[in-house]
Amino acid sequence: DTEVTQTPKHLVMGMTNKKSLKCEQHMGHRAMYWYKQKAKKPPELMFVYSYEKLSINESVPSRFSPECPNSSLLNLHLHALQPEDSALYLCASSQVETSGYYEQYFGPGTRLTVT
């Protein structure tokens, strides 16, 4: 099973709202990721969690707040977003890279629209 699930599938929120995106995997992976993707562009890395600890933050604005409650779950808390934050948000998971080889599996994404 190589499934990563994400909820919700679609989300529309105002600039003053607070919402959360959720991601779950049961592959025993200990690395989890958030990406942002604009139409017809490659995914852009936002955050990496390794063994439930934040290991990479790609200078993401503080209105995006990640959380990794346990090894299977990853959340992205959203607050005071801007219309330009509208995008497809992707979660991914993998083994932790130790020997230079791992495979990253993506979820179906959450289509976020900020009004």
Place this chain on the structure above:
Amino acid sequence: TQLLEQSPQFLSIQEGENLTVYCNSSSVFSSLQWYRQEPGEGPVLLVTVVTGGEVKKLKRLTFQFGDARKDSSLHITAAQPGDTGLYLCAGLEYGNKLVFGAGTILRVKS
């Protein structure tokens, strides 16, 4: 950060034609992955190549990893409308980071 140059950016072909997508870098990658993505969905992993010179086949898709592990190609034989999508190559960088190419938008017309 290492860079991956992917070409072409757009490809529109007729059903039954063959095509090749290229990914090139001046840096060595320990492994390289190819993904296919449909609009509104997440990327789906097609293949991972690890060894220099490696060739992998997935039905009508053939993947090659260059001998020096700096470049890779995806060849599709007899393309079908179902092959339409965004194709992404991604190289593994140190620290659990994937470096993505810009992507190739493929449209196969029937």
